[in-house]
Amino acid sequence: MKGVVIKSTGSWYDVKAENGEVIKCRLKGLFRLDESKDSNPIAVGDHVTIDRTEGDDTWMIEYREERRNYIVRVSPKHKGARQIIASNIDQALLIVTMANPRTSTGFIDRFLVTAEAYHIPTIIVFNKQDMLDGKAAKKQEFVADIYKKIGYKTLFVSALQPETLKPVKAVLKKKTSLIAGHSGVGKSTLLNALQPNLNLRTEEISKMHAKGMHTTTFAEMHFLDFGGSVIDTPGVKEFGILDFKTEEISHYFVEMRALLNNCKFNNCMHENEPGCAVRQAYYDGKISEERYVNYLSILTDYRANYKHWE
Template sequence: MKGKVLKSTGSWYTVETDDGLLLDCRLKGKFRLSDLDTTNPVSVGDDVIVSDEEDVDANVITEVLPRQNYIIRQSPKQSAQRHIIASNIEQALLIVTVAKPRTSTGFIDRFLVTAEAYAIPTHIVFNKQDALTEKELKKQQAIAKVYEDIGYPVYYTSVPQEENVKTIHELLKGKTTLLSGHSGVGKSTIVNSIYPDLNLRTKEISKKVKKGMHTTTFVEMHALPDDAYIIDTPGIKEFGLTDMEAAEVSGYFPEMRERLDNCQFNDCLHMNEPGCAVKEAVQNGEISEERYHNYLSIVENLLEDEKY
């Protein structure tokens, strides 16, 4: 039987079969770990083969079909090991809010770099339009323009005012979508308003810290009407940029990628090298200074890691 892993607790997996059955499965005893050094051999989103012959109580996952892609991050505790967050993602919806809570462009750019590295097209959704002051709206406009100019689709939503919620619904139909963004930006609220039966847990924002409490505790894929699958990730602080080398990063900034051929050195890191087309474009105002600054911060972090 073929199916898709919707949920994993580490020892049990919930698999939706192609016939629409939900099965609780275990892993085959001597399940062959892939070459990847990961803490989890099977992840949410995996297409798997399930067998029910050997055991009457439990269905067993015997095989993971090749992954189209996967998102991975460093396990916080064992830093050498990595954890596959989800696989077979067709698109990402990055939900951001300029206030309550504030999403930094540093966070956005790290997410986008990771998504580019995995070739996952990303839509950026600016939520909580109803809750923003004039000043915050202006700030949002400036931020959104940067991303629109380099080709990312941008949307403005408000759940209480039902602004553009239908547009987001259209985006989700028939696709497997990774929903990401800081805790409290409204990921669960948006999905709940589109698919009320799903009842993802939401929580009131704590008045003291003005930040959403962390209410989603594990990664789970929701099989929704109209063939939509959604992975509502916890408010991941930062995606790990595992496996990325400093020299690759500019290839994941679309506005830099198109200029790389014009740098004097083909291993240019666009830091202090002469004849750098990227730096020139920053100076001309063709590349956002803030994006460039975030680029440098990502590269400097990676160079720091490469020393060890």
């Protein structure tokens, strides 16, 4: 029987089978496939075939179809390993907050690089509008502007004010959407506001550190009454970048992509090379300082941590 993985706890997998039933499954012993660098061979969103042998009532995942795309996080335990958060998604909603907790553009850009690599459209949702003070509002305008200018859709909502969520509902309809962001930005609260019967666990952020409590611990797909599905995910500190070559990173910065043919050297990394069109655009104010600096930082980090993937 075929189905889609809607939850994975490491040892058990919930599979929504094609007959509509949710079935608890195990993974075949040596199910490692070819992706030894993944710490999880099966992720939410995977299309699988399940079966059970006669005389045994445990369902087993026998086969996983190739993934159309996926989003990875850096494994909290060791940086070289990646953990697939979810696969086969139509779009991502990156939930961000300017304060309590603070989301940096560095974090946003790491996510966008991964998403761009797989052509996953990303909508940046600025949550907690009800608690913005003057300073945070200014910051938000500055940050949102960076992304609007280069073509990303931005939404401004408050999960505590359901009337602000109409545009979110509109983008979620009929699609499979990944809901991502730091712990405590309000991912689960937002989903509960859209569909109260989901009853997802939420928790106040720590007053001491203004950080989330890592309340959602496993990614899980939920089906929406108004059509479509969402994958609520645990808050992450850092998104991973995939196993592409260092010179490809700039391809996933949308505003840089258009300039790449204008660099003097075709293997230009846009650092200090002469005749670099990207660096020139940055000097001319056409590429924002945040984006350029984040690009360099991702490049440096990638060289240090992911060399063995190349």
